[in-house]
Amino acid sequence: MNQAGRGDIPSAYVRDKRTPPPSSDELRARIPGWGVDLNPTDRPAYPKLQHRTDTGAHWDFPERQPEEWPRERSVEHAFVTPVFGTAQPPRGLSGVIRRYSYARFSEGRLAHWLLLVAADRVDAAEHRLRSFASTRPDVPATGLRSEFTRGGLRSRRGRSDARHHLVDPLVVAGPWVAAAGAALVGLRTLARGRR
Amino acid sequence: MRAMVYRGPYKIRVEEKPVPAIEHPNDAIVRVSLAAICGSDLHLYHGMMPDTRIGHTFGHEFIGVVEQVGSSVQNLQVGDRVMVPFNIFCGSCWFCARGLFSNCHNVNPNATAVGGIYGYSHTTGGYDGGQAEYVRVPFADVGPVKIPDWMHDEDAVLLTDAAATGYFGAQLGEIAEGDTVVVLGAGPVGLVAAQSAWLMGAGRVIVVDHLQERLEKARTMAYAETLDYDEYDDVVVELKKQTDHLGADVVIEAVGAEADGNLAQQLTGPKLKLQGGSATALNWAIDGVRKGGTVAVVGAYGPIPNAVKFGDALNKGLTLRMNQTPVKRQWPRMFEHVRNGFLTPRDMVTHRFPLEEIPEAYHVFSSKLDGCIKPLIVPSAS
Known part of the structure; x- marks a missing residue:
C-alpha cells in the first residue's frame, strides 16, 4: 500500500477520525458549563420509561369532569378522558363533519384527518359569512401593518425564502377571489332567471 | 377578558x-x-x-x-x-x-x-x-x-x-464526549439545543440556518460554528465535507413542518397543503448524519403524512429519537x-x-x- 498518500483520505474511509476533537480541558475553558451533563445516565430524561419523583397526583384515576354535551372523541380511546377541553364545541355544518370524522374513522385513517381539515375550511367560511353581518368583518390576512412598520422589504432582502413568500398573497387571497367570483356568477344567474 | x-x-x-x-x-x-x-x-x-x-x-x-x-x-x-x-x-x-x-x-x-x-x-x-x-x-x-x-x-x-425542548432534543441525541453535533435551525429551540449539546460533552457543534441574525446568535449565544445553507448548492454535501465525509454523529432537527430550503417541499406542504408540511429539515437530518448515528427530532409535525426519506434512515442504520418534551x-x-x-x-x-x-x-x-x-x-x- 502506498502509505504516503493516505493523509489525503478522509476519515470515513479509514478506521479512525483524522482530526480528534479538542481536549475536554480546552472545551471547558471555552464553553460555560461544558460537560456538566457528560454522564448519559445522569440526565433528566434518563432512564426512559422510569420516573422516580412524585408527580403531585393524589388520585389513581382522576375525578371526571362533567360532560356538558356529548364530547367528540377518538374511537381509539376507551371513553371520553376524565379531563378535556371545552373551548369550541362543534357547531353548524363544520360540526357535523367533525362529529362524523371522529365517530367513523380512527386516527390511523387519512380520511379522519382530511375530513377534519375540510371541516376547518367550512368552519372558516361559516364564520366569515357571519362576520360580514357584523360590525367587524373578516379580512383576508391580519398583521400586515407590520410590513411597513417592521421593515417588510428590508427584512427579506437577499433571503432565499422570499421566493415562496411571493406565493402567500395567492394562497391567502385566492379563496376570497374565487368565492367573490362564484358569488358574482350566482347573482348574475339569479338576475337572468328573474328577467 | x-x-x-x-x-x-x-x-x-x-x-x-x-x-x-x-x-x-x-x-x-x-x-x-x-x-x-x-x-x-x-x-x-x-x-x-x-x-x-x-x-x-x-x-x-x-x-x-x-x-x-x-x-x-x-x-x-x-x-x-x-x-x-x-x-x-x-x-x-x-x-x-x-x-x-x-x-x-x-x-x-x-x-x-x-x-x-x-x-x-x-x-x-x-x-x-x-x-x-x-x-x-x-x-x-x-x-x-x-x-x-x-x-x-x-x-x-x-x-x-422552547428552552426545555432544546435541552430535551440534545438528550434525545444521546451525545457522547467528543461527538460532532449538527443542529438544524437556529430558532429558539435550536439555539438552546446547541448550548445543551456542549453541556453533554459535544466536541463540535454546527448550527445550520439561512437567517443571518439567527446564525449570529448561534455564534454568540451558543459558541457554535454556523452554516448558511443559502451559500451552498447542497448543504448536505457541505456537511459531509466538513465532517471528513463521515457525517455528523448526531443531528438535532429543531425546525419542524415549515422548513425552508426546498421550494417543492414548501409549495406542496405549508402553502398548498398537499402533504402534512415540509419535510426538508427531516430529510437533511437523515442525509447529514453519519451511518449508525442518531437523529433527534424536536421540530413539530402534525398527524398528516410527510414525504420523508425513510429508506435512507433504514439503510444507514440510524437511531431516530423524538417526542414532544x-x-x-x-x-x-x-x-x-x-x-x-x-x-x-x-x-x-x-x-x-x-x-x-x-x-x-x-x-x-x-x-x-x-x-x-x-x-x-x-x-x-x-
Missing part, C-alpha cells in the same frame, strides 16, 4: 371572551403575566393543524398568577406566581407514571397519539391557550411550579417550552443550568408586543421580519 382569537389561516385578532371557569376540582385559573409565540404556533396560524377551530385562543408558553383554584387543589394558592409547562398531564396514567408527561392518556379525548397541549387545536384536547389575560390550567397540583425568586420572568416563560421532567436540572449561566434562554428574546398587537406579532414572527427570533406577548391585565 381580552384574548387572541383564530379567525382562519393567516387571520387572528383580539376579542373579548368570558374569563375561563373552574371545570374540574383540580383546575386553577391563572392570570397571565407573560406569554410567548412558539414556532409551532405558526403551524396553527397557517392552517396546517387539523381541527383548529375558529375562535380558538393559541398559546402554550406562559407564566402568571394563580387567580382561583378548584376544590381539590393542594399545592397552589391564590396569588402564587407560576410557570406552566406546555403539556397538560394528569400525573397518574400509565404514561405519566413513567415520565412521559407529554404523552398523557387522560387529558385528550380527541387523539391518543398526542397528549394535551394548551391552545393547540382540538387535536391536542381543545383547551384554549395562554395568549390571553386568563387561562384554565387543568391538574394544577401536577403541572405548574412556583417561579423561583431568583428567576427572570423571561427565562421562566421560555422554560415552559416532557417539560417538567427537565426543570430541576435546567433551573440549575439557568442559575449558573450555562443556559441563557432570555438572550434569544428580540421582540415584546402588547396583547392588543398580537396580529402584528404573528406576522412579524411568521415572515421573520425585523430580525425576529423570539417574540413575547404582554397581556394588558399584567
Whole structure:
C-alpha cells in the first residue's frame, strides 16, 4: 500500500477520525458549563420509561369532569378522558363533519384527518359569512401593518425564502377571489332567471 | 377578558371572551403575566393543524398568577406566581407514571397519539391557550411550579417550552464526549439545543440556518460554528465535507413542518397543503448524519403524512429519537443550568408586543421580519 498518500483520505474511509476533537480541558475553558451533563445516565430524561419523583397526583384515576354535551372523541380511546377541553364545541355544518370524522374513522385513517381539515375550511367560511353581518368583518390576512412598520422589504432582502413568500398573497387571497367570483356568477344567474 | 382569537389561516385578532371557569376540582385559573409565540404556533396560524377551530385562543408558553383554584387543589394558592409547562398531564396514567408527561392518556379525548397541549387545536384536547389575560390550567397540583425568586420572568416563560425542548432534543441525541453535533435551525429551540449539546460533552457543534441574525446568535449565544445553507448548492454535501465525509454523529432537527430550503417541499406542504408540511429539515437530518448515528427530532409535525426519506434512515442504520418534551421532567436540572449561566434562554428574546398587537406579532414572527427570533406577548391585565 502506498502509505504516503493516505493523509489525503478522509476519515470515513479509514478506521479512525483524522482530526480528534479538542481536549475536554480546552472545551471547558471555552464553553460555560461544558460537560456538566457528560454522564448519559445522569440526565433528566434518563432512564426512559422510569420516573422516580412524585408527580403531585393524589388520585389513581382522576375525578371526571362533567360532560356538558356529548364530547367528540377518538374511537381509539376507551371513553371520553376524565379531563378535556371545552373551548369550541362543534357547531353548524363544520360540526357535523367533525362529529362524523371522529365517530367513523380512527386516527390511523387519512380520511379522519382530511375530513377534519375540510371541516376547518367550512368552519372558516361559516364564520366569515357571519362576520360580514357584523360590525367587524373578516379580512383576508391580519398583521400586515407590520410590513411597513417592521421593515417588510428590508427584512427579506437577499433571503432565499422570499421566493415562496411571493406565493402567500395567492394562497391567502385566492379563496376570497374565487368565492367573490362564484358569488358574482350566482347573482348574475339569479338576475337572468328573474328577467 | 381580552384574548387572541383564530379567525382562519393567516387571520387572528383580539376579542373579548368570558374569563375561563373552574371545570374540574383540580383546575386553577391563572392570570397571565407573560406569554410567548412558539414556532409551532405558526403551524396553527397557517392552517396546517387539523381541527383548529375558529375562535380558538393559541398559546402554550406562559407564566402568571394563580387567580382561583378548584376544590381539590393542594399545592397552589391564590396569588402564587407560576410557570406552566406546555403539556397538560394528569400525573397518574400509565404514561405519566413513567415520565412521559407529554404523552398523557387522560387529558385528550380527541387523539391518543398526542397528549394535551394548551391552545393547540382540538387535536391536542381543545383547551384554549395562554395568549390571553386568563387561562384554565387543568391538574394544577401536577403541572405548574412556583417561579423561583431568583428567576427572570423571561427565562421562566421560555422554560415552559422552547428552552426545555432544546435541552430535551440534545438528550434525545444521546451525545457522547467528543461527538460532532449538527443542529438544524437556529430558532429558539435550536439555539438552546446547541448550548445543551456542549453541556453533554459535544466536541463540535454546527448550527445550520439561512437567517443571518439567527446564525449570529448561534455564534454568540451558543459558541457554535454556523452554516448558511443559502451559500451552498447542497448543504448536505457541505456537511459531509466538513465532517471528513463521515457525517455528523448526531443531528438535532429543531425546525419542524415549515422548513425552508426546498421550494417543492414548501409549495406542496405549508402553502398548498398537499402533504402534512415540509419535510426538508427531516430529510437533511437523515442525509447529514453519519451511518449508525442518531437523529433527534424536536421540530413539530402534525398527524398528516410527510414525504420523508425513510429508506435512507433504514439503510444507514440510524437511531431516530423524538417526542414532544416532557417539560417538567427537565426543570430541576435546567433551573440549575439557568442559575449558573450555562443556559441563557432570555438572550434569544428580540421582540415584546402588547396583547392588543398580537396580529402584528404573528406576522412579524411568521415572515421573520425585523430580525425576529423570539417574540413575547404582554397581556394588558399584567
